[in-house]
Amino acid sequence: MYNPEIEAMDREEIAGLQLERLKETVKRCEEKVPFYRKRLRDAGLSWKDINTLDDVEKLPFTTKEDLRDNYPFGMFAVPIRDIIRIHESSGATGQPTVVGYTVKDIDVWSELMARSIVAGMGEKSDIIQVAYGYGLFTGGLGFHYGVERLGASAIPISCGNTKRQIRVMVDLGTTILCCTPSYALFIAETAAEMGVDFKQLKLKSGIFGAEPWSDQMRDKVERVLNLSAFDVYGLSEVMGPGVSIECEQKNGLHIFEDAFLAETINPETGDRLPTGEQGELVFTTLNKEGLPLIRYRTKDITALDDTPCGCGRTHVRMRKVRGRTDDMLIIRGVNVFPSQIDAVLMEIEGVPPHYQLIVEREAGLDILEVQIELSDEMFSDRIRGLEEWQEVIRDEIQSYLGIGVKVILVEPRSIARSEGKALRVIDNREV
Amino acid sequence: MTVKQVSVFLENKSGRLLDVTRRLGEAGVNVRAMCVADTSEFGVVRLIADDPDKARDILREHGFIVKETTVIAVEVEDRPGGLSEIIKPLVDQEMNIEYLYCFLEKSGKNAVMIIRVEEAEQAVGALKVAGFRVIPEDELYSM
Numbered sequence: 125m126y127n128p129e130i131e132a133m134d135r136e137e138i139a140g141l142q143l144e145r146l147k148e149t150v151k152r153c154e155e156k157v158p159f160y161r162k163r164l165r166d167a168g169l170s171w172k173d174i175n176t177l178d179d180v181e182k183l184p185f186t187t188k189e190d191l192r193d194n195y196p197f198g199m200f201a202v203p204i205r206d207i208i209r210i211h212e213s214s215g216a217t218g219q220p221t222v223v224g225y226t227v228k229d230i231d232v233w234s235e236l237m238a239r240s241i242v243a244g245m246g247e248k249s250d251i252i253q254v255a256y257g258y259g260l261f262t263g264g265l266g267f268h269y270g271v272e273r274l275g276a277s278a279i280p281i282s283c284g285n286t287k288r289q290i291r292v293m294v295d296l297g298t299t300i301l302c303c304t305p306s307y308a309l310f311i312a313e314t315a316a317e318m319g320v321d322f323k324q325l326k327l328k329s330g331i332f333g334a335e336p337w338s339d340q341m342r343d344k345v346e347r348v349l350n351l352s353a354f355d356v357y358g359l360s361e362v363m364g365p366g367v368s369i370e371c372e373q374k375n376g377l378h379i380f381e382d383a384f385l386a387e388t389i390n391p392e393t394g395d396r397l398p399t400g401e402q403g404e405l406v407f408t409t410l411n412k413e414g415l416p417l418i419r420y421r422t423k424d425i426t427a428l429d430d431t432p433c434g435c436g437r438t439h440v441r442m443r444k445v446r447g448r449t450d451d452m453l454i455i456r457g458v459n460v461f462p463s464q465i466d467a468v469l470m471e472i473e474g475v476p477p478h479y480q481l482i483v484e485r486e487a488g489l490d491i492l493e494v495q496i497e498l499s500d501e502m503f504s505d506r507i508r509g510l511e512e513w514q515e516v517i518r519d520e521i522q523s524y525l526g527i528g529v530k531v532i533l534v535e536p537r538s539i540a541r542s543e544g545k546a547l548r549v550i551d552n553r554e555v
Numbered sequence: 556m557t558v559k560q561v562s563v564f565l566e567n568k569s570g571r572l573l574d575v576t577r578r579l580g581e582a583g584v585n586v587r588a589m590c591v592a593d594t595s596e597f598g599v600v601r602l603i604a605d606d607p608d609k610a611r612d613i614l615r616e617h618g619f620i621v622k623e624t625t626v627i628a629v630e631v632e633d634r635p636g637g638l639s640e641i642i643k644p645l646v647d648q649e650m651n652i653e654y655l656y657c658f659l660e661k662s663g664k665n666a667v668m669i670i671r672v673e674e675a676e677q678a679v680g681a682l683k684v685a686g687f688r689v690i691p692e693d694e695l696y697s698m
Contacts, residue, residue, distance in 0.1 A: 503620045505562030
């Protein structure tokens with residue numbers, strides 16, 4: 125552990141620390157952010173009404189729309205002269221939102237990233253290749269500051285230029301790779317074409333995040349890159365990467381509770397759910413100065429687990445995120461997350477991880493088409509052999525998801541590769 | 556005495572077959588025979604080239620999914636009934652013919668039948684016993 129005093133703190137002590145910081149945060153929001161002052165007043169609330177951690181339930185939610193409505197700096201709790209860094213969210217699901225950090229915010233973030241990297245097997249002696257995008261996206265710089273805080277060596281290569289990524293990995297002896305899981309697989313594919321054998325490399329672990337990925341995809345990443353893969357979670361509105369991280373138990377991601385108060389809610393009613401029940405993840409920041417947030421709705425679906433963990437960390441764990449409420453496809457009334465399709469494909473030997481989902485509506489009926497790139501292994505020159513693959517994949521998806529899909533085999537490389545977040549779904553339905 | 560056929564996977568998109576033939580032509584590979592099997596979504600091109608290994612490498616380099624398959628080339632007399640005489644010894648041995656196609660020799664007297672069966676060596680034996688001429692690799696590629 126990077127900071128055992130905090131990371132293995134007694135749970136009662138954590139709760140005490142959280143309550144104290146929750147009050148400070150609400151007070152700060154009320155005093156410094158007109159948006160929150162009005163929200164709290166409208167709800168007839170003040171920071172003085174927060175006396176227990178459960179009182180958080182009384183507070184109103186904050187949504188991405190609120191950040192957009194107050195674009196760019198309306199939700200900041202400090203004047204711009206106290207902001208030392210600005211990032212912008214990726215805008216993957218709409219117009220961008222802007223976030224700002226004070227000196228202390230960057231300091232806290234760096235420490236949480238250092239803790240995350242240590243959880244992902246990092247030490248001072250590691251050479252860490254940061255292949256998340258540097259720039260407005262929080263991934264690159266977030267990791268970079270964490271590596272430097274830890275005192276390991278950062279290779280700030282950013283994403284893209286895959287052949288150079290591999291050359292650097294080989295020549296400089298990278299020990300930890302940080303990027304999106306889909307980019308990790310793309311690196312592996314390119315390396316195979318270049319004749320690079322991962323067994324000859326020094327890579328020991330990878331810290332992958334910024335998109336939902338299944339346990340099956342983890343198995344594949346670990347196998348093809350010959351490393352131990354850790355899931356890291358975060359979102360720019362709340363901070364960036366390093367909100368939670370998997371430990372070596374790989375049984376959920378520890379949320380850094382000295383910095384964030386996590387809840388799960390029913391996404392439709394907004395009701396708070398008991399620990400362990402699956403719902404939408406909601407965060408209240410506990411020590412952020414620049415952009416404190418009260419009950420921010422992440423749209424990510426998970427469940428919390430506060431049972432003791434074998435690694436010794438006491439902070440609550442969130443289950444690996446399966447999907448977002450807004451990636452979720454509703455196909456003929458069935459909820460489908462792209463990560464579930466991913467999980468099915470990873471289970472079938474020989475099927476490459478490159479797929480795309482296309483949703484159409486024909487005569488009022490939703491049709492889910494799964495396009496899969498054919499691999500050498502799958503190719504048979506008998507038409508029947510190819511049709512058998514289509515049937516196997518279709519049947520597996522049907523038995524796992526309970527919906528019929530149309531499986532289309534496409535030529536290799538015909539699905540666009542992404543160096544950041546993979547674009548998996550094209551929804552052509554006009555609703 | 557089998558021969559190599561090059562099989563290529565193609566999506567049903569306009570221009571893809573042309574890409575295959577153009578890449579081969581540019582690389583100086585001569586195509587002796589070709590057959591396309593297709594469904595509404597994809598097709599498989601099977602071809603006999605004068606240099607099958609080169610054809611495979613060239614297409615692979617250009618990102619196609621390619622496989623070399625083992626097939627049999629046998630000479631058929633160009634007259635009514637010629638075809639069934641060839642198929643009979645295979646059927647007699649309960650061999651399953653996956654597909655076949657034929658092309659004409661340059662002389663025009665005989666046709667060459669390309670046959671794909673699982674048990675290729677056994678099929679070659681059966682055809683020879685029945686008195687047919689199975690064409691060896693070198694001869695086929697340089698036809």
